[in-house]
Amino acid sequence: MTTFQELKEGRKYENTGDYDRSVVQSYHRKPSALKHNVSKFAADVMGLKPIDRSKAIFKVRDEFRSKFTIGYEIEKNSFHRGAVKEYPLLQGFERDSSCGYEAVTNILPLLPEGKWRNKVYEMFVQAEQIIDSRYSPANRDCGGHVTLTCEGFTSDEMRLKLRPYAGILLALYEKRISNRFCGHNLRMQPTNENWYNGPNCYEGQGTRYQFALEKTFGYGHEAQGALEFRIVSKFDSVKQCFRRYEFFYALMDTAFNSPTSFPAFLKRIRPIVLSMYANDAAACDLRLEKAKHYQHFINTGKMHESIVSVLDPHQNHGWRHMPF
């Protein structure tokens, strides 16, 4: 029975008591993700500006759902002693051959600022000993894959919507471009289902180790398209989780609700990127300038001189080929 407290304060994110969420499982054996993007309580959406509510929330029967969702894969070399336990944030833990271990979040609502988002951020804070590298270290082998969904869109439709703005991700995570686990299909071309032998596999489309991998969750009419940005670097702090969350909301909101020019999009996200770079305006603006070149590369395949050395195939593993 719903209590007055729940009506007043909205959804509470709590542990389930499921033992499997509190231990490290072998690869791909962790429990299924919980849907944290759903709330029965109006209290969670009250306080949102009407325009934000219309863009970010929709109702199914008596439930409020976020239009966008986000999931983080937090790769680490090891977890802090005693930190491996159930958290409302996390789906579970598993071993990962590329780096050691990973903690994967449940399906989180991707929202503008407000009461509901405060609760999501609170979950990050509660899991600090897993996220923060001071407790759970991560080296260059570790990444921070981010998976996004938009209600009603297939993965291919998401790819088309996000492609006009994805250059910023190449700029922000430039050092990861040469990583073999995420540096393929940098131009976000259509995915070839024939993973290993298709005619386009020379572009890296025939591999799961892509910059932005198309995925599908569920089956039949419940299938939900998703896009996994594998290029995102490792998670080092809780605040970094906040800034990335804000960045990806801005990206999704622009791509799906308010498409605009790439320069206008860069103007919108500049405050977030500036915060990511600890208010170093020069570093921030350098990334934004590079983002323009990377976006041009995505759109046309042409490389500006400032990014050739990064994209030059001779600096990468020999089996990956890139047309100029």
Next chain:
Amino acid sequence: MSNLMQIEQALLNLPQVKQGLCLTEIRSAQRAETNAQKQKFTKTIALSKLVTKAYAWFQSEEGKAVFREEGVTWTAEDFANKVFGWQKSYFSKMNKAGKLPEETIALFNAKCDEAEAAGGKPNRTLEGLHKWVKASSQGEAEESGKGEAEESGEGEGEDTTAAVEVQVPTILTFAFKAADLGLGKNVSIRVQQDGTLVSSNTDYEINMALEFLKAAIDAR
């Protein structure tokens, strides 16, 4: 006390009466109670200044930047509840009080002192302050309206502030559940010490209630 006859005042001044009735201690305790209320109000006003200052920072660019950086979003209601533990309405009253000029507070306190000296019990509270400020500003508005129609130069020094709300003791209450008998609206009457009758009922309803009372007395 202003409600004493001369003979009564003389009686209360007799040493054995003063001692027997503990008048000195009573007066002292009453003064202490009044002073405690004054002190409480003074502290409330001091707190209201802090409330205003805190809320101003919360709304400033610096405050917003800090909240943004830390990933927390608060409405005004959240601010009131999470910083002070207050409902939004009380917070609004405090914030409003904190913005009042010192002169306004001083004048209100002076009015309350006057009322106390006259034997009344002024409403020296946050609520009383806001009521007085509102009434005073309405009085000033009326006065300034009059002044525009009159010759200028007159009316200087006139006190356009309202009187403070003074709690007057009630000496008679009367309640009649007329609705239960199907006789119309319930009747509620209060007569204050100064003879003022306070009721939201009409004269007809009050007279009907009194007739019912008389009939009940006659039937005894």
